[in-house]
Structure formats: structure tokens, C-alpha cells
Amino acid sequence: MALLEASEVVAGYGETEILHGVSVAVNEGEVVTIIGPNGCGKSTLMKAVVGLVRVRTGRVTFKGVDISAQSPERIVRSGLCYVPQSANVFPSLSIRENLEMGAFVRSGSHPDRIEEMFELFPDLALRPGRKAGSLSGGQRQMLAIARALMLDPALLLLDEPSAGLSPAIMGMVFDRIQSINSAGVALLLVEQNAREALRMSHRGYILVSGRNRLEDRGPALLDNPEVGRLYLGA
Ligand SMILES: Nc1ncnc2c1ncn2[C@@H]1O[C@H](COP(=O)(O)OP(=O)(O)OP(=O)(O)O)[C@@H](O)[C@H]1O
Ligand SMILES: [Mg+2]
Numbered sequence: 001m002a003l004l005e006a007s008e009v010v011a012g013y014g015e016t017e018i019l020h021g022v023s024v025a026v027n028e029g030e031v032v033t034i035i036g037p038n039g040c041g042k043s044t045l046m047k048a049v050v051g052l053v054r055v056r057t058g059r060v061t062f063k064g065v066d067i068s069a070q071s072p073e074r075i076v077r078s079g080l081c082y083v084p085q086s087a088n089v090f091p092s093l094s095i096r097e098n099l100e101m102g103a104f105v106r107s108g109s110h111p112d113r114i115e116e117m118f119e120l121f122p123d124l125a126l127r128p129g130r131k132a133g134s135l136s137g138g139q140r141q142m143l144a145i146a147r148a149l150m151l152d153p154a155l156l157l158l159d160e161p162s163a164g165l166s167p168a169i170m171g172m173v174f175d176r177i178q179s180i181n182s183a184g185v186a187l188l189l190v191e192q193n194a195r196e197a198l199r200m201s202h203r204g205y206i207l208v209s210g211r212n213r214l215e216d217r218g219p220a221l222l223d224n225p226e227v228g229r230l231y232l233g234a
Pocket of ligand 1: 036044045
């Protein structure tokens with residue numbers, strides 16, 4: 001059984017249908033990347049999975065439970081956390097306050113978890129009182145990921161975690177993603193930096209115009225001439 005299984009998901013905004021029956025799965029412990037042209041519905045798929053966009057038809061299951069009609073809060077509590085493409089931290093709150101907010105729906109105290117996050121992201125530990133709004137793009141992305149990890153999810157959804165970052169910082173973010181995965185967390189990524197993302201992914205999907213186009217193991221997609229031509233600038 002897959003950890004996450006989205007089957008034939010149809011979703012959109014108002015009258016407009018964006019996803020016309022998209023299917024993706026993430027198995028326990030996997031890193032899976034979704035790539036595809038701008039506007040093809042990658043972010044919409046993530047929002048549909050976490051309950052922010054209604055699943056019109058089709059089904060999303062997480063740990064075998066149908067979550068297609070569940071509230072985002074309930075989905076998050078069940079261990080599926082999501083870092084959106086933008087506006088993913090509270091700029092006027094400090095690093096520590098952002099992490100505390102991340103654990104908001106978790107019961108009990110969580111100082112140990114904050115310390116674990118500071119170990120994983122040492123940059124954040126330097127000045128925990130610093131306002132998130134004053135952080136660099138890379139640090140902010142790390143904080144957004146750490147905030148989502150506060151709930152100790154089984155699956156983490158990251159929408160373009162490397163967007164707008166320099167190659168060096170991007171490498172650092174991908175490196176952290178691999179550490180998170182090594183600790184047993186499955187990841188579903190949306191990425192524009194397809195080559196780097198597919199290289200570290202167990203599997204990948206290519207979406208075009210709200211439909212599945214290709215799916216394969218990460219390295220196999222990298223070697224696929226169609227993928228190379230369209231998405232890797234080969
Ligand atoms: N809140 C919204 N209301 C109406 N239309 C929207 C909304 N959000 C996205 N769309 C439209 O849905 C389509 C898919 O958008 P989506 O953000 O899912 O694409 P994407 O693949 O993530 O693109 P990008 O690579 O640019 O992030 C686009 O045509 C977009 O304009
Ligand atoms: Mg997007």
C-alpha cells in the first residue's frame with residue numbers, strides 16, 4: 001500500500017477545471033518529484049492533496065485513509081505537512097515563534113523538537129529571536145521546512161523549495177531534504193530545477209496541462225530524451 005495515493009484527481013477553481021484526472025503515489029520512505037511546465041497544475045495538485053482545494057472527483061488516500069474530503073487541519077494532524085510555494089513563514093514572527101506556530105496543532109510541549117530543528121538547520125540556531133522577514137531566501141526556506149517538520153510528519157510536501165535560490169544555497173536545501181528523507185520522512189516535491197531534483201528522487205512524474213504525461217524512476221527520467229529536450233535543456 002502506498003503512503004499517499006492520489007487517483008484520478010479532478011480539481012480546479014470556480015468554473016475552471018485545472019486537474020483532469022491526475023494520479024500520483026508516494027511510498028513509505030520515498031522522495032518523489034513532480035515536474036511540468038508553468039501553470040500545468042503542480043501547485044493545485046498539492047493543494048488538493050492537503051485539502052486546500054476541493055477534490056471534485058477522484059480520491060486521495062493517506063496511510064490507507066480517504067482524506068479527499070477532510071479539512072487541512074485534520075490532514076496535517078494525521079502526519080501530512082505542506083510547505084507552499086510562497087508566503088510560507090510568518091515574517092513578523094521570530095524564528096523560534098515560527099517553529100512554535102508549526103507545532104500549534106500538536107498537543108503538549110515541544111522544546112526538544114525545536115532543538116532537533118536547530119541541529120538539522122544550524123543557521124536557524126544562531127539567532128532564534130531574529131524576525132523571519134529579515135532572513136535570506138535560503139534561510140527562510142529552511143525555516144519553512146523546519147516549521148512543517150515540527151509536527152513530525154510521515155510525509156512532507158514541498159512546493160518549489162529551491163525557487164529563487166543561488167546554486168550553492170539550492171544545493172544546501174537539497175542536501176537537507178536528503179537528510180530529512182534519511183530520517184524516514186517521505187517527500188513529495190514540485191521542482192523547476194528538474195535535473196537536481198530528479199537526481200535525488202526515487203521516482204518522478206511529469207504533468208502536462210493537468211494530466212499525467214510520464215512517470216518513471218528519477219534517474220530513468222533524467223535519461224529520457226523527451227524529458228531532456230523539454231525540461232532539462234538538453
Ligand atoms: N486561486 C486560483 N484561482 C484561479 N485560478 C488559479 C488559482 N491558482 C492557480 N490558478 C490557475 O490554475 C492553473 C494551474 O496553476 P498552478 O499554480 O497549479 O500551476 P503550477 O504548475 O504550480 O505552475 P508554476 O510552475 O507556475 O508554479 C494556472 O492556469 C493558474 O493560473
Ligand atoms: Mg506552482
